[in-house]
Amino acid sequence: MQTTIEEPRTYVVRRGFAEVNDVRLAYEDWGDPAGEAVLLIMGLGAQLTFWPDVFCEMLVDAGCRVVRFDNRDVGLSTKLSDKEAPGPRWMRLLRCQLGLVSRAPYTLEDMASDAEGVLDTLEIDRAHIVGASMGGMIAQVFAGTRPERTASLSLLFTTAVQRFFAPPTPATLAKLREAPNPDATLEERIDFKVRTMAHSAGPCYPYPEDELREAIATSFRRCDDSTGLLRQLDAICGTGDLRRYHSGITAPVTVIHGSADPLIPCRNGRSLAKWIPGATLTVFEGMGHSLPPALLPDIARTLFANFERAGALV
Numbered sequence: 001m002q003t004t005i006e007e008p009r010t011y012v013v014r015r016g017f018a019e020v021n022d023v024r025l026a027y028e029d030w031g032d033p034a035g036e037a038v039l040l041i042m043g044l045g046a047q048l049t050f051w052p053d054v055f056c057e058m059l060v061d062a063g064c065r066v067v068r069f070d071n072r073d074v075g076l077s078t079k080l081s082d083k084e085a086p087g088p089r090w091m092r093l094l095r096c097q098l099g100l101v102s103r104a105p106y107t108l109e110d111m112a113s114d115a116e117g118v119l120d121t122l123e124i125d126r127a128h129i130v131g132a133s134m135g136g137m138i139a140q141v142f143a144g145t146r147p148e149r150t151a152s153l154s155l156l157f158t159t160a161v162q163r164f165f166a167p168p169t170p171a172t173l174a175k176l177r178e179a180p181n182p183d184a185t186l187e188e189r190i191d192f193k194v195r196t197m198a199h200s201a202g203p204c205y206p207y208p209e210d211e212l213r214e215a216i217a218t219s220f221r222r223c224d225d226s227t228g229l230l231r232q233l234d235a236i237c238g239t240g241d242l243r244r245y246h247s248g249i250t251a252p253v254t255v256i257h258g259s260a261d262p263l264i265p266c267r268n269g270r271s272l273a274k275w276i277p278g279a280t281l282t283v284f285e286g287m288g289h290s291l292p293p294a295l296l297p298d299i300a301r302t303l304f305a306n307f308e309r310a311g312a313l314v
Contacts (some may be wrong), residue, residue, distance in 0.1 A: 013029070018114075025072065034065070049218055081227060088105055130303065157256070160243050171199075201290035208293065258285070
């Protein structure tokens with residue numbers, strides 16, 4: 001009697017840096033270079049590692065070439081600590097809610113140009129653009145200004161930052177005002193981040209704490225500097241309403257949101273799907289502001305359906 005033992009698959013990951021717009025961007029390039037390219041753009045203050053490895057593997061298994069990268073001011077990419085926006089941040093946030101822009105050292109347009117620079121470095125002419133949270137805002141700018149390079153557009157738990165867009169829930173706003181003690185140990189800072197991200201994920205699809213803790217510890221090991229998050233927030237305030245980019249979007253669009261998102265409430269996603277012509281909307285009941293392991297296969301299938309609308313062979 002023969003016993004077949006399946007060996008775990010080995011995934012080819014190429015790592016490097018893209019020099020673009022006077023910044024250095026760390027990237028990872030997964031899978032077959034001949035596969036359909038998928039560019040993953042992560043959210044506010046989040047490193048490329050917050051696109052789960054298993055999610056990247058699902059895309060590679062479907063024949064995709066997957067690229068994820070650290071936005072400027074996060075992870076292993078350039079930190080712009082010498083570039084701070086003038087005036088109080090609360091005023092910029094208020095202006096943003098009123099649909100007004102503020103002065104900022106860089107904007108989401110610059111970050112969309114960064115994303116294009118990563119594709120240029122890898123000699124990728126066209127890609128499926130997938131953005132989560134702030135990454136979805138960058139993706140809207142990218143697709144609206146570079147339609148020839150956008151095979152499809154997938155927007156996960158994000159917003160158009162329109163006037164009076166739905167803000168975080170009161171409990172989440174209170175959580176966002178908290179900060180770890182300046183003298184906190186690494187373990188205490190990890191604990192704080194675990195609590196914050198667990199709150200955003202919501203109660204229906206809690207992220208397994210051991211996996212969440214390891215993901216956060218990994219991010220701290222890669223880079224312990226989190227000050228760039230506030231400068232990225234200024235970039236959002238400095239860009240304003242993104243609906244002006246929607247008329248330039250020609251690729252198939254899918255909007256994915258969780259009904260229980262406390263950070264960017266679901267009505268933002270519903271509005272976004274109405275404003276972009278032809279966009280499809282998928283709402284996962286009970287999902288918060290996260291990529292829960294239990295829903296990754298469903299999220300991947302939603303992306304594949306949008307890829308197929310663009311004629312991709314996946």
